[in-house]
Amino acid sequence: MTLQDLGWRESLAESFAQFHTQGLRTGRVSIQHRDLYHLLTVEGEIEGIVTGRFRHTATHPADFPAVGDWVVFAPTQDDGPVAIQAVLPRRSKFSRMAAGTTPYEQVIATNVDTVFIVSGLDDNHNLRRIERYTMQVWQSGAVPVVLLNKADVCADVAAVLAEARAALPGVDVYAVSGWRGDGVETLGRYLAAGQTVALVGSSGVGKSTLINFVLGRQQMLTHDVRSGDSRGRHTTTHRELIRTPGGAMLIDTPGMREFALWADGGAGESGGRNTDEADGDDTFADIAELARGCRFPDCRHMNDVGCRVQQAVQAGSLDYARVRSYRALAREMSLTSRQTNPARGRADADTKRRTQRAARRSVKRGLRQDGDDDGFPGEA
Ligand SMILES: Nc1nc2c(ncn2[C@@H]2O[C@H](COP(=O)(O)OP(=O)(O)OP(=O)(O)O)[C@@H](O)[C@H]2O)c(=O)[nH]1
Ligand SMILES: [Mg+2]
Ligand SMILES: [Zn+2]
Known part of the structure; x- marks a missing residue:
């Protein structure tokens, strides 16, 4: 396994050089469990935690490692978790607004090339919602691709597809069935080796089912939707980065209950604005x-x-x-x-x-x- 196999970009070399000369290594965050991170490295999968110093200098939850991040760590002799010292610059960052007493930016996935915005052609389909997701994906620095999933249960796929394409100029839109596999082969162009693709969308639209189809095995847990309203059951509970046999990196995400995406600059007109302006952290x-x-x-x-x-x-x-x-x-x-x-x-x-x-x-x-x-x- 090389760094390129994990989605490394040459543009990271410069930022990593200073750490490299100190004998530090780099790896990519695949899962986060509270304070513990799973990292994919050239030597295999390891666990890591951030150092006290990292915690101390972090000024914002979004500064902490997120799934998709390249982090810098000190190698250890024992098999305990390694110490994560830094996060390398993110080439894209997809965030949502996390609810709390004060809303804050929660980073969903980083260093993503393409985001599959998945919608279900059962009762879940909502074009306005897809438009908003699309806008936010452009802002994240990744390229949105819209997947109208469950095409097998839709009576007039051509009409829904035409409507979606007309509403989303410049965005690739496909009708697929992750369950039967219809149309999934056309997604190959986004899934080349070294590419990172995140899947987002409401619970029950079939994100994990699609990933299983691409992986060729039942790795991700899936669960049927509620009959009546087609709502999902929040089966996927954490974000996870998985490498496909073809060498692409897929990020599965849990369907979100409140999908208030975060835009750089803050939590909205009334509160939290300007929080990100001081550190010049804009995507572009x-x-x-x-x-x-x-x-x-x-x-x-x-x-x-x-x-x-x-x-x-x-x-x-x-x-x-x-x-x-x-x-x-x-x-x-x-x-x-x-x-x-x-x-x-x-x-x-x-x-x-x-x-x-x-x-x-x-x-x-x-x-x-x-x-x-x-x-x-x-x-x-
Ligand atoms: N008919 C049909 N059902 C599908 C398709 N894809 C997924 N499903 C079903 O939809 C249900 C939900 O699928 P999941 O893959 O668990 O959905 P998810 O988007 O991962 O949901 P969360 O993990 O809760 O966010 C399951 O019962 C799947 O079998 C499809 O293409 N056609
Ligand atoms: Mg899922
Ligand atoms: Zn110019």
């Missing part, structure tokens, strides 16, 4: 910074003359996939702010108004998003 802050140096203010960061973003990609210091997400987000933000869709009704006019405000601020602040995702419907 580095690209936005480069973009300010492009020769033309309307640079599309493609083949434009004098484009600093493309120069960084050529130089190998910037991941092209992130540039794609950055461009897609910019496009989607300007699209949403111009589009009027009378069919959407009142609730969505409200969402649109908030999105427009966010878009305006993003432009001003270099694509910085603030949290205005309070419109997520509760789900179970």
Whole structure:
């Protein structure tokens, strides 16, 4: 097993170099059990806990290792847990707003290339919810792909598929049956060796079933949905990173009851805003910074003359996939702010108004998003 087999990117080499010279190693978080982390390393699976110093210097729950993270640890002689000293920079970060006395950012998965947004074509299908997930995935720095699962129980798959594709320009949408395997082979393009794919969506939509199909074995626990309303039973209880036989890394997640996704900048208009601004932790802050140096203010960061973003990609210091997400987000933000869709009704006019405000601020602040995702419907 090499680091590349676990999804390592050359862009991490620079940050890791200082630790490497001190004899420290790196591994990827596959599971978190409270304070104990399972790590995948070139030498196999080990356990780790963060050092007292780490705990002390962490200022926020989101600073702690999350599933998908590359962490730095000191090797040990005995077989106790290793000491995790640092988390390497995340190339993407998918968070939700965790409920509590004060809402805080809970990191769901990091260093993800593609997020499969899974929806069930039984009674679970909700296009508005999928649109919101899509938006948030773009913001996380990963690329969203929508899977309309349980195609085997849907009477008119073609119609639902056409509707979803029309609503989600620039997003790949597929109808699949993770249970029968229909359409799953087309997902191979996202599952190449070294790619990391997270699956999100309500409980019972079939995330774990899809993963089992791809793995070719019944590894993840699955459970039938409630008859009547197709709601799931929260079968998966923790996030987990699993390597497929083809070498992709899949992250299974529990269906979320309240899916209030976190947007950089805080917990919403009323509270917690600006918490992340001080440490400049935006997903695209580095690209936005480069973009300010492009020769033309309307640079599309493609083949434009004098484009600093493309120069960084050529130089190998910037991941092209992130540039794609950055461009897609910019496009989607300007699209949403111009589009009027009378069919959407009142609730969505409200969402649109908030999105427009966010878009305006993003432009001003270099694509910085603030949290205005309070419109997520509760789900179970
Ligand atoms: N008909 C049909 N049923 C499916 C399909 N995929 C999954 N299911 C069923 O849906 C139920 C829920 O599947 P899971 O894989 O446990 O769902 P999950 O998304 O992992 O749910 P949580 O772990 O609770 O978040 C199970 O009974 C599956 O057999 C499908 O393609 N077609
Ligand atoms: Mg599951
Ligand atoms: Zn440019």
